[in-house]
Amino acid sequence: MRVKYSSLLLGLLLPITYINAEVSLTPPNAHAGECYAKVVIPAKYKTVEDRVLVQEASNKISIIPAKYEWVDKKVEVTPASKKLKTIPASYKKVTEEIEVKPATQAWKVSLKRHAAPVSKEILVAAKLKGIDLENTTPNTCYKEYFTPETYKTVEEEVVLQKATTKTKIIPAKYEMVEKTIEVTPASQQNITVPATYEYTEEKVLVEKEKTVWKKGVNPAQKLDGATGEIMCLIKVPAKYKTIKKKVVKTPATTKVVEIPAVNKTIKVKKLVSPAKTEVIDIPEVKSTVQKKVLDSKSTFSWVKVGDKVDRGLSYTGHQICLVASPAQTKKIVKTVLDVPASTKEITIEPTYKTIKVKKLVQEAQEVKTPIEAVYKMVKKKEKISDSHQSWERILCQTNMNKDVILKIQEALKSKEYNPGKIDGVLGRDTRLALDKYQRDNSLATGGITYETLKALNIEL
DSSP: OOOOOOGGGTTTTSOBOOOSSOOOSSOTTOOTTEEEEEEEEOOEEEEEEEEEEEEOOEEEEEEEOOEEEEEEEEEEEEOOEEEEEEEOOEEEEEEEEEEEEOOEEEEESSSSTTOOBOOHHHHHHHHHTTOOSTTOOTTOEEEEEEEOOEEEEEEEEEEEEOOEEEEEEEOOEEEEEEEEEEEEOOEEEEEEEOOEEEEEEEEEEEEOOEEEEEEOOOSOOOOSSOBOOEEEEEEEOOEEEEEEEEEEEEOOEEEEEEEOOEEEEEEEEEEEEOOEEEEEEEOOEEEEEEEEEEEEOOEEEEEETTSOOOTTOEEEEEEEEEEEEOOEEEEEEEEEEEEOOEEEEEEEOOEEEEEEEEEEEEOOEEEEEEEOOEEEEEEEEEEEEOOEEEEEEEOOTTTOOHHHHHHHHHHHHHTTOOOSSOSSOOOHHHHHHHHHHHHHTTOOBSSOBHHHHHHTTOOO
16 A cells, blocks of 8 residues: 655655755765665753852841949949940842853744754855855845846857868870780689587676665655755665577688689770879858857845845845844842841940949950851753764665554654654654654654664664
8 A cells, every 4th residue: 555645744854954064975884775864963952050149148146245243332323334236137039030041043044943054055155245144133034046147149250161172083094905814823712611600508797786875765755955865875786698609619611722824815905194183272161150159147146035136136045044042041039138237336324323233244245147158059051062964874665664654653642742643644743743752852853763763662
């Protein structure tokens, strides 16, 4: 049963084109009978912890009161003194926004969310035509246009036939005379006895066994023009040809026969005047012809999307867009010191009476206790490697069948990725679920690689 695949799903097995790093034209260390495709290896990130201050260091102030003893004396009951009153520190809560993922900018083929990156060659071509790639405003797009070459008609004199000479032959003149001549001298004649032959068959090598690279064919291929080629290393068997061969059975031989001389009186021609030549001059022949010659070459230019396009320009299909991804931040709340702790001095007026009075033994003391700063660990992602292209072994016609697609659909469903109907057909829902699974698990995208099959625990 042949499975028909929608044209909307073409290209799942093909890679997204060019991302910075140069990739070899053919897969390295390939094996015969296997297929490969250029795929995108996503950027790698690691989770790191950052220590963030949530409460600054401060001091706690406490008072050790003064010490007294009683004495019998007519004195001031209470001497003039000063009293220290503690004013505690006050705090306030502030919200701080920290960056957990930096903002990025990248050149892509459109402003769509999952648009493919632009190849290095196209960016170089745009820069050579005056596009300021470094200072372009994010979410700006440019399209490439070309003006076709033009021709003009000119007249040119050409030589149809060069000047030459013609040789005229004037034949020799003869007269008839009688002469006895030896018509046939005595001679020997070798008579050939022909060889005899027979036929045999022989198998000969026409072409040795070899391996060749051929473009792979898949049941699904992309239509957006941003794919790489699928290459298969094919083993071509040796070629033989059976030929019919004629061989000598008995070799040819000769025998000698004696032939006597023959004389005869005949009329013969006698040369009167020898043949001679006469040279005749032939002039050259010219003609005027019209022909088309190149007047102006085709030119290429880039126009910002939204600007007016001059008449006569044709869109080449190339577009570049600067897509900006904002930084990701996280808000945290922390307590900070607003007003530090302090003391207030209160003056106490003296009183007098003859009573038992207190005598100051030890004055009041102020004690400061340090309070350490409070920190909090915040997790954030840090890039450790950029995305790049690589040749990876993929599924192709030799092993891409309904049973394999069923296994992929069931594995995706078990991992809570919705592949749509479990029917063994590589439909839109299955392709989108597989692409999301690859991106969520930092797997190569742009093809059904053996790395993806291993991650899904699928064995062929």
